[in-house]
Amino acid sequence: xxxxxxxxxxxxxxxxxxxxxxxxxxxxxxxxxxxxxxxxxxxxxxxxxxxxxxxxxxxxxxxxxxxxxxxxxxxxxxxxxxxxxxxxxxxxxxxxxxxxxxxxxxxxxxxxxxxxxxxxxxxxxxxxxxxxxxxxxxxxxxxxxxxxxxxxxxxxxxxxxxxxxxxxxxxxxxxxxxxxxxxxxxxxxxxxxxxxxxxxxxxxxxxxxxxxxxxxxxxxxxxxxxxxxxxxxxxxxxxxxxxxxxxxxxxxxxxxxxxxxxxxxxxxxxxxxxxxxxxxxxxxxxxxxxxxxxxxxxxxxxxxxxxxxxxxxxxxxxxxxxxxxxxxxxxxxxxxxxxxxxxxxxxxxxxxxxxxxxxxxxxxxxxxxxxxxxxxxxx
Amino acid sequence: xxxxxxxxxxxxxxxxxxxxxxxxxxxxxxxxxxxxxxxxxxxxxxxxxxxxxxxxxxxxxxxxxxxxxxxxxxxxxxxxxxxxxxxxxxxxxxxxxxxxxxxxxxxxxxxxxxxxxxxxxxxxxxxxxxxxxxxxxxxxxxxxxxxxxxxxxxxxxxxxxxxxxxxxxxxxxxxxxxxxxxxxxxxxxxxxxxxxxxxxxxxxxxxxxxxxxxxxxxxxxxxxxxxxxxxxxxxxxxxxxxxxxxxxxxxxxxxxxxxxxxxxxxxxxxxxxxxxxxxxxxxxxxxxxxxxxxxxxxxxxxxxxxxxxxxxxxxxxxxxxxxxxxxxxxxxxxxxxxxxxxxxxxxxxxxxxxxxxxxxxxxxxxxxxxxxxxxxxxxxxxxxxxxxxxxxxxxxxxxxxxxxxxxxxxxxxxxxxxxxxxxxxxxxxxxxxxxxxxxxxxxxxxxxxxxxxxxxxxxxxxxxxxxxxxxxxxxxxxxxxxxxxxxxxxxxxxxxxxxxxxxxxxxxxxxxxxxxxxxxxxxxxxxxxxxxxxxxxxxxxxxxxxxxxxxxxxxxxxxxxxxxxxxxxxxxxxxxxxxxxxxxx
Numbered sequence: 001x002x003x004x005x006x007x008x009x010x011x012x013x014x015x016x017x018x019x020x021x022x023x024x025x026x027x028x029x030x031x032x033x034x035x036x037x038x039x040x041x042x043x044x045x046x047x048x049x050x051x052x053x054x055x056x057x058x059x060x061x062x063x064x065x066x067x068x069x070x071x072x073x074x075x076x077x078x079x080x081x082x083x084x085x086x087x088x089x090x091x092x093x094x095x096x097x098x099x100x101x102x103x104x105x106x107x108x109x110x111x112x113x114x115x116x117x118x119x120x121x122x123x124x125x126x127x128x129x130x131x132x133x134x135x136x137x138x139x140x141x142x143x144x145x146x147x148x149x150x151x152x153x154x155x156x157x158x159x160x161x162x163x164x165x166x167x168x169x170x171x172x173x174x175x176x177x178x179x180x181x182x183x184x185x186x187x188x189x190x191x192x193x194x195x196x197x198x199x200x201x202x203x204x205x206x207x208x209x210x211x212x213x214x215x216x217x218x219x220x221x222x223x224x225x226x227x228x229x230x231x232x233x234x235x236x237x238x239x240x241x242x243x244x245x246x247x248x249x250x251x252x253x254x255x256x257x258x259x260x261x262x263x264x265x266x267x268x269x270x271x272x273x274x275x276x277x278x279x280x281x282x283x284x285x286x287x288x289x290x291x292x293x294x295x296x297x298x299x300x301x302x303x304x305x306x307x308x309x310x311x312x313x314x315x316x317x318x319x320x321x322x323x324x325x326x327x328x329x330x331x332x333x334x335x336x337x338x339x340x341x342x343x344x345x346x347x348x349x350x351x352x353x354x355x356x357x358x359x360x361x362x363x364x365x366x367x368x369x370x371x372x373x374x375x376x377x378x379x
Numbered sequence: 380x381x382x383x384x385x386x387x388x389x390x391x392x393x394x395x396x397x398x399x400x401x402x403x404x405x406x407x408x409x410x411x412x413x414x415x416x417x418x419x420x421x422x423x424x425x426x427x428x429x430x431x432x433x434x435x436x437x438x439x440x441x442x443x444x445x446x447x448x449x450x451x452x453x454x455x456x457x458x459x460x461x462x463x464x465x466x467x468x469x470x471x472x473x474x475x476x477x478x479x480x481x482x483x484x485x486x487x488x489x490x491x492x493x494x495x496x497x498x499x500x501x502x503x504x505x506x507x508x509x510x511x512x513x514x515x516x517x518x519x520x521x522x523x524x525x526x527x528x529x530x531x532x533x534x535x536x537x538x539x540x541x542x543x544x545x546x547x548x549x550x551x552x553x554x555x556x557x558x559x560x561x562x563x564x565x566x567x568x569x570x571x572x573x574x575x576x577x578x579x580x581x582x583x584x585x586x587x588x589x590x591x592x593x594x595x596x597x598x599x600x601x602x603x604x605x606x607x608x609x610x611x612x613x614x615x616x617x618x619x620x621x622x623x624x625x626x627x628x629x630x631x632x633x634x635x636x637x638x639x640x641x642x643x644x645x646x647x648x649x650x651x652x653x654x655x656x657x658x659x660x661x662x663x664x665x666x667x668x669x670x671x672x673x674x675x676x677x678x679x680x681x682x683x684x685x686x687x688x689x690x691x692x693x694x695x696x697x698x699x700x701x702x703x704x705x706x707x708x709x710x711x712x713x714x715x716x717x718x719x720x721x722x723x724x725x726x727x728x729x730x731x732x733x734x735x736x737x738x739x740x741x742x743x744x745x746x747x748x749x750x751x752x753x754x755x756x757x758x759x760x761x762x763x764x765x766x767x768x769x770x771x772x773x774x775x776x777x778x779x780x781x782x783x784x785x786x787x788x789x790x791x792x793x794x795x796x797x798x799x800x801x802x803x804x805x806x807x808x809x810x811x812x813x814x815x816x817x818x819x820x821x822x823x824x825x826x827x828x829x830x831x832x833x834x835x836x837x838x839x840x841x842x843x844x845x846x847x848x849x850x851x852x853x854x855x856x857x858x859x860x861x862x863x864x865x866x867x868x869x870x871x872x873x874x875x876x877x878x879x880x881x882x883x884x885x886x887x888x889x890x891x892x893x894x895x896x897x898x899x900x901x902x903x904x905x906x907x908x909x910x911x912x913x914x915x916x917x918x919x920x921x922x923x924x925x926x927x928x929x930x931x932x933x934x935x936x937x938x939x940x941x942x943x944x945x946x947x948x949x950x951x952x953x954x955x956x957x958x959x960x961x962x963x964x
Contacts, residue, residue, distance in 0.1 A: 182396045238433065240418045241426020254434050278419040282412055289408050296401045300394050312397060319404045323411065330414045 011067060012364035015294040018287060019063070019357045022342035023056055023350075025284075030345045033256045033271045034264040048264055048345055055347035059354030066358030071307060071366065074359070078130035081123040082151070088116035089158045105163040106348075115348040117159050117168035122352050124152055124172055125179070125313030132183040133306035139184045152176030167338040171320050178316035179309055219334035235260040236270035236329050240281075247277030264345035266337050269329045284343075288322045295360060303366035311363050314356045317341075435574045442568030443531045444552050445597030447545060447559075449606045450641075450834070456545060456559070456651075459534035462514025462527050463507040466496050471524030481505055481525070484517050507550050508532050533559075535651035539658075541609050542648040543679035544779065544832065555654070556677050558600065558832055561778050565836045565845065568597030598836035598844050603639035608632055611948045612642040616923075619941050620646050623928035629680045629811060630945065631830075635819035635911060635920040638828030638849060640777075641949075645680045682775075682782045685808035686924070689894030690745045690876075690934070691909050692804025692814065696754055697742055697867060698821045699765035702860045705756035708867065710738040718748035720799040725751060728893075742867050743875025745891065747803045754802025759793045762801070768855040769817040770827050771809060776850065777830045785809050804892065811907075815922045818909050821864050822888065822917045825856040869914035872939075877908065880939035882946040884957040886914035889942070891934035896927070903927050908938035912946055918955055921945065 027049065034048035041047070074081075091097065091107045098106035098113050106113040131148065138144040152173060160169035181190040222230035222237065239255035242248065253274045256263040263271050273281040295315035302308040318341055325340040327333045339346055341353050418426070447456035464485065471477055478496050482489040485506050495503045507530065509517075518527045533548040546557020552567070554560030571594030616628040632642040649658040658676055663669045678684060700706040716732030717724050727733065727747045733740075741749035754762060766772050766787075774782045786808040788797050800806040812830055820827045829849035836845040868888035871877045877889045889910030896903040906928055911920035923941045931937060 178400065182393055182400070185392070187396065237418060237422075238426050238430035240415070241423045242430045243419055244423045244427070245420065255430065259433065273415070273419060278415060281415055281419070285408050285412055285415075289405060292401055292404050296397050299397055305393075308393060312400075315397075315400075319400075319407075323404065323407045326408075326411045326415075330411060330418055332411065332414050 009365055011361045012294055012298055015291065015298070015357070015364065016361060018291050018294065019342070019354075022287065022291075023060070023354075026343035026350075027052060027056060028250070029268055029272060029343050030264050032251050032253070032275065033268055034345060036257050037263070040258070051347060052345055052350070055350045056354075058347075059351045062351055063354040063358035063361070066355050067361035067365070068358075069362065071310060071359055071362040074126050074310075075130045075306060078127045081119075082127045082155075085116060085120045085123040085155060086158065088114075088119055089155075089162055092116060092163055103164055105165055113347075115346075117163060117165050117172075118346075118348040118352040120155050120159060120168070120172055121175060121317055122356060124155060124176055125310060125317065125356070127151070128176055128179045129306050129309035129313055132179065132309055133304065136183065136305060139180065140186055145180065145184065145186075148180060149176070165337075167324070167336040170324070170336065171317065171338070174320045175313050175316045178320075179313050182312050183305075183309060216334055219331065222331060232261050232267065233328075233331050233335050236267045237331060239267075239270040239274040240330065243274040243277050243281070245277050245279065247273065247275045247280055250275050266325065266339055266344065267329060268344050269326055269340050272343070273329075285322075285326065288318065288341075292319050298360055298364040302363050307363040307366055311360050314360050317356065318353075440571035440573060440591075440594040441530050441552070442570050442594035443596040444533060444548065445566040445568060445836070446599045447566070448599055448601055449604045449609075450602065450639075451605065452601070453606045455535065455537060455540065455602070455604065455606070457534045457536060458531040460511050461507075461530050461532040462509045462511055462517075463530045464505045464509055464514065464517060465526045465528065466503050466505060467524050467526060468496075468498065468503065469524075471496065471522075473522070477522050477525055480517065480520050480522060484513055485509065502526070533651075537606070538652060539648035539650050540606070540613065541604060541643060542651050542654075543645045543677060543681075544604070544643045545651060547651050547654040556781075557679070557779060558602065560780055562600050562833060562836075566597040566600060569595040571595070596839045598838050600836055601834045602832045603634075603641060603834055604643075604832060605641045607952060608945075608949050609642040609644065612644045612921075612945050613646065613648070615941050615945045616644045616646040618944075619923075619925060619928075619937065623925055623930065623932075623937055625928045626926040627680055628926070628941075629924045630921060630941070631681050631812060631815050632919060632921040632945070632949070633815060633819065633830055635823045635828070635917045636826075637851070638816070638819070638830045639834070640830055640832055641919070643679070643681050643832075645678075649676050679779065679781075680924070680926070681811050682777055682779055683810075685783050685786055685810050686905055686926075687805050687808055687894045687897070688811075688814050689804040689892035689905070689907065691818075691890045691892035691907055691922075693742060693745060693750050693802075694818050694821055694864070694868065694890050694909070695765065695769055695771065696750050696757075696762075696802040697738075698769070698856055698860060698864050699757050699762055700738075700753040701863050702765065702856050703757050703761050706738050706753050708737065708739050708863060712736055712738065712741055712746075712749045712752060714741070714744075714746050714748045716748075718751045718799070720751060720755070720795050723796050723799075725799060739867050739870055740875075742890075743871050745876050750802045751799040754798050755795060757802075759790060759798050762798060763790050763793075765856075768827070769820050770855075771813060771817055775810075775812050775816050775830050777812060778833050778847075782812075783810050785813065804894065811922050811924050815909065815920060818890075818911070818922075819917075819920050820855045821861060822868070822911055822920070824858045824861045825854055827852040827855045865914055865917070868911075872910065872914070876935040877910065877939050879935055880908055880910045880943050882912065882943050882950060885912050885946065885950055885955070886958040887912050887943075887946065888914035888917070889939070891939055893932060893934045904932035906932050906934040906936075906938045908934050908942050910939065910942040910946065912950055913955060913958055919946075919950070919953060 030052045031049040035045035038047035039045040088107060092104055096107045097104050098108055100106065106115050108114050132139055156169040156173040159165050159172060181187050184190065218230040222234040235255055239260055253271045255274055256271050260267045260270060272284060292315055295311050299308045299311040302311060321338055321341050324338045328335050328338060339349055443458045446454050448454050466477065474496060478489065478493045482492040487506065492505065495505055514527045517525065531552065544557055546559035547555055548559050549555050554563040572592040612630045612632055616630050620628045628646050630642065630644040631640065633640045647658050650656065655673060657672055663672055713735045714727055714733035716730050717726045725747065733744050733746045736744060736746065772785055772787060774784055788807060797806060816828065816830055828851050831849050833847045835843050835847060838844050865888055868890060869886060872880045872887045872889045877891045880887055880889045887910050889908060892907045894905045896905060906925040907923060909922045911917040921942050923938045925938050928937055
């Protein structure tokens, strides 16, 4: 298709390589962290690895699928995706909903299960990208802004109330917020509103007390509140502390032997640090930072605003989860239960993260400047 | 063109914001890296320590108990490997099967096992001191949550030999009676430790380098016991026990010069490997009755029980008499068969009386009236002074627990009648060992020794860790008196009442006794004999006590031959040279 007048580009290879590396590393860590518990619980040390392998294989297929097809296709699915998300979240309340570890967050039948919160993140990214790119100037109007925030807020609220999943709600709100602030010309107002909201949140927290306040106390003094929930955080800190400079070596973590609860989930980073030391931990952080850098490059060189906004949404998603996850593991912020993209165990999140990577790759491949060409192609 | 206008106007602004966001992210990650460095480098030690405390599980390695050996290094108390069976509740998978297997293999009550297995505790001991074969069998079942730990159990290769001296150990390998408890701190050793890493459920991790502090075996206790002498003496005691159907027979064989005890026999002995089984036919089922019976069985009559020594005590009276000068070997007396003291008529054992006799002859005849006379001449103050000097009023200090004290009149309550009875060994009680020690002092030149068993402790590598020192108080009596007494006591054996204590080729000194047990008239007697050799330079002294013999009960008739029998075996063994007979001199 190399016609004269436009530049043919390839996928952003640095992003692809980083993604592949992180996915492989994630599988290794899922096996390392889960094998002991899996062997104890299911008598099969590869129990979690197998499930994660299937999800990853599916994820890789999905990634290449979304990477190959033109991302503009998804514009048509923006509203459908949004509505589908709402339906899925509502389904959690039906008998289709699955409860695990005391939280009802999944829907599915038998061995197939699916977490609507992960779909919601992708749906919000596409929905906002489509909406904001369609009439960019409307965003600057107060009414539109409020409407947009309402759409995002509705999903976030449903995730919070129906699935009791604060962390996903924060991520969804965060993605929407960042996309809005980037697209809008009145960024300052967003910052004012954000600061005001934070103040209200903190104030409300102090007034409400109870469960949330306890979380704060646990955060400040995990040693003193080990029984009240500081246990997991404390165990993560033990893991970090015992890692030291170079770690105990891959597979040598002690903390994963039932001390860090579900080490393959939220706290996987603590085990990475225990096994690979501070250098391993920093290497992973730098890898994520590099990834964010690549997203910026892709966003900046995107063919159009839709592509730019999609990649900004994905960047916001990854950045928020990585920063918040590591902040939780290092007890920098209270424990919220955010997973580490690519590495934490979880089928739905892996598939959707990979779909997002495919989208980003698709945007990176898109052609710049010559819009006509695309119209031609579409026609 | 909508897009065109957009691109030109907004793109740079969006780029700027994205750039700010990315910079924000980078600052965020830098802060997190800083936090990570703080935790993983500067706080590392703190958290590492907490984590180690959480992971490490301490397990004791039981130290092997030190051996007890005889004076020639022969092992009298050793260790045997046994197993301790315990369960870890959280690791049990098939509770039913665990209960079944353990109850079957250990021969325990199902309910008792079930109670322990279902108890929620980190580690519950089911049974200790289980035979190694049973332990191995249980291990072969490979039951999750069942732990078989090897352990040591005391083992006594000679069964009942010197049982009441040796003592035995309890379930935790602690000494219960005898030398085992007396020297517990030396024998018990230092338990080692294994520090292992465990997972959250407390399961020990495999292939983790264990921090191991090795157990240190207890020191070997080298005793004065001579296995051969103990064995000879036991055989002799058993023989007379059977012949005379006696209650018990005790024999102590000691070196009178330093107090080293070669043998201490109390038959019937009990089986040290089964110390909780009575050594006689019984239908005692348990409870307090059994415990009392066991306590009686474990008693060491040589030191735990007191008795009226009777005529053997005349050694003490004679010594005091000669030392105070109230009597000499040539002093002459006349025995009419009784002596009246105050309002009492105290009979001699020879009703017709011994007639005229020297003090030496009176001793050979064991004549009561003469000794009453000597006792009265000494007077109670001086008599008690010599009792004190010869250790009759105090414990011997032997290195065994539970030594009995003397039951003696208060000096202010002693009148002539009391003094008279005391002078031939009645109306008070002492232990056989006290008498033996006093007699030793009499014949060794006046040194009051401390009878003892322990010589030294030696560690596993053969280094001496303790050399035990014992008090020896010299000057209890003068050397001259000692010489005189040796002469008199040799006469007792060569021509007097102790004639059956003779050993061919050896010069033996000694004294017999026959005491009627309280209450008088019960026709229960204690026959005894103290004998030493060689008479002029004693290297060994022995006492034999026969409690409640049936039939003939005279010490000179039944107890003296026992010592004679033992001596004829052990004197050559001890390397004591045969005396040149007088005629050849």
